[in-house]
Amino acid sequence: METLETAQPRGRVALRQERNREALVLAGYKVMSKKGIDAATMQEIAELADVGAGTVYSYFKSKDDLAVVVLERVMLNLAIRIDTVIFTFADPAQYYAFGIRTVLEAATRDRRWKQLLYRSEVIANAIYNSMGPFAIRDLENATKAGRFKITDAKLTFKLACFATIGAALDITKRVLPPSAIDETVVRLLCMNGLSQEEATELASRPCPPLPPENSVTEHKLK
Amino acid sequence: METLETAQPRGRVALRQERNREALVLAGYKVMSKKGIDAATMQEIAELADVGAGTVYSYFKSKDDLAVVVLERVMLNLAIRIDTVIFTFADPAQYYAFGIRTVLEAATRDRRWKQLLYRSEVIANAIYNSMGPFAIRDLENATKAGRFKITDAKLTFKLACFATIGAALDITKRVLPPSAIDETVVRLLCMNGLSQEEATELASRPCPPLPPENSVTEHKLK
DNA sequence: TGCTTAATTTGAATGTCATTCATTTTTGAA
DNA sequence: TTCAAAAATGAATGACATTCAAATTAAGCA
Numbered sequence A, B: 001m002e003t004l005e006t007a008q009p010r011g012r013v014a015l016r017q018e019r020n021r022e023a024l025v026l027a028g029y030k031v032m033s034k035k036g037i038d039a040a041t042m043q044e045i046a047e048l049a050d051v052g053a054g055t056v057y058s059y060f061k062s063k064d065d066l067a068v069v070v071l072e073r074v075m076l077n078l079a080i081r082i083d084t085v086i087f088t089f090a091d092p093a094q095y096y097a098f099g100i101r102t103v104l105e106a107a108t109r110d111r112r113w114k115q116l117l118y119r120s121e122v123i124a125n126a127i128y129n130s131m132g133p134f135a136i137r138d139l140e141n142a143t144k145a146g147r148f149k150i151t152d153a154k155l156t157f158k159l160a161c162f163a164t165i166g167a168a169l170d171i172t173k174r175v176l177p178p179s180a181i182d183e184t185v186v187r188l189l190c191m192n193g194l195s196q197e198e199a200t201e202l203a204s205r206p207c208p209p210l211p212p213e214n215s216v217t218e219h220k221l222k
Numbered sequence C: 001t002g003c004t005t006a007a008t009t010t011g012a013a014t015g016t017c018a019t020t021c022a023t024t025t026t027t028g029a030a
Numbered sequence D: 001t002t003c004a005a006a007a008a009t010g011a012a013t014g015a016c017a018t019t020c021a022a023a024t025t026a027a028g029c030a
Helices: A002-035 A042-049 A053-059 A063-083 A092-109 A120-144 A153-172 A180-190 A196-203 B002-035 B042-049 B053-059 B063-083 B092-109 B120-144 B153-172 B180-190 B196-203
Strands: none
Touching: A002 A042, A002 A053, A002 A063, A042 A053, A063 A092, A063 A120, A092 A120, A092 A153, A092 A180, A092 A196, A120 A153, A120 B120, A120 B153, A153 A180, A153 B120, A153 B153, A153 B180, A180 A196, A180 B153, B002 B042, B002 B053, B002 B063, B042 B053, B063 B092, B063 B120, B092 B120, B092 B153, B092 B180, B092 B196, B120 B153, B153 B180, B180 B196
16 A cells, blocks of 8 residues: 555656656647747747746757657657558568658658758758667668668668758759659669669559558657 | 049949958858857857948848858868869769768868858758769769769769768767768769779779868968 | 938847746645 | 645746948049
8 A cells, every 4th residue: 555655646746747748749849840940939839738938948958959859759650650561571672762762752741841851960860860770770681681782771871861851851942853752762772782773673662551640659749 | 534433433332342241251151160150140250250240131141141151162162172183083983982082071070160060951052052063063974984873963962962961970979980981982972873892992092182272262261 | 522312331229039047836745 | 734845937037130220431423
């Protein structure tokens, strides 16, 4: 009984904090994906999360810190959804190819992503951190299988993250046509040591549909 | 005599404006490369250029606008210096390889560049705009010569710009070792359709020294 | 040379936040 | 119920980027 009594009150605070943190991440996501990271104000985020303006700072060191958490959450959600689908592929190289394409399509088609694209080093690093464990695994597997020829999977994926955001920005701004998605995938596959022909073939394989956003219950957003 | 008389007073304003503009770009470069773009204040830049704080805005729309001009100037200076050296290469692919390596080394070794690296989409686009004419020419020549196999030189170089900044940022932050420069060059050459072996060989060729910064008189800085 | 208008420059004032911090509120044990 | 500690609050602070009314300068004209 003693443990139960001490556990309950202790849990209250922890639970509220968890709820507040969750509410802040969600509010941050909503406001930032509507207005962009810079134009989002801490005031509005705090109000939407129903906490005082100062409270945000007992959960996050700064606005940028919150933005990083928000972005990593979005990316992890996408990474997990991708990961539920790729087991259908026989070719290990296709795991990576599909991941790249999916990120590019999300970044250029989803209106909520567009606002987040500026501050590209923040979002590129969020992709790297959240999707990296999956992507680097795929790169290494495909290299072991002899499909890719790379020596440093981490560096390779880092380059791919930044390049992807660069392409996505230009497609969003209509400097590049939407068809640049295909060519970007081809180039990033070439970067892994595939020939132009191999890369083109791999990039043109059909893509399975992704499970819906909210299917990732552990990492819900929206 | 008439033309001389009207030319003189007219020239006075124009001359002063040219001087002011130059002074502002130079001051912007000095302050931004010392403190970083965000921490540089318009007040300090104006003071260093010896104009009123408001005057900056009759030359540049905003702080970011000034930053873009400053960065493009730095990049153009480097591009021109690179261009004076590459005629010594027989292989057209080497033009591009040397350019990529030189940018990476400048970005990671020069203390003044480090501060400019954050705001990566600004600097990546500055590289693209200033060095693009040279780099895209090199990419297309090397493709015609059968060394590279790409279909869209502009897109390819855009990806390379963002990837380069991503690598430079991590090397600067010591997340990646300086040796990542070599591997980045190799990967970005593979991206152009070279095999791993071809890319490694090309990346390892000796590099000639660059002419000094101030040798580019048309585009002087510092 | 002096007069006049248009263009340019000026820097103090404005407005917008991110962040801080003195108070207030809540918590949980006694 | 009482109390000390922890958390939350939101008004106040400070730091700029940008604006704008006033001052200065330029240059055509008599």
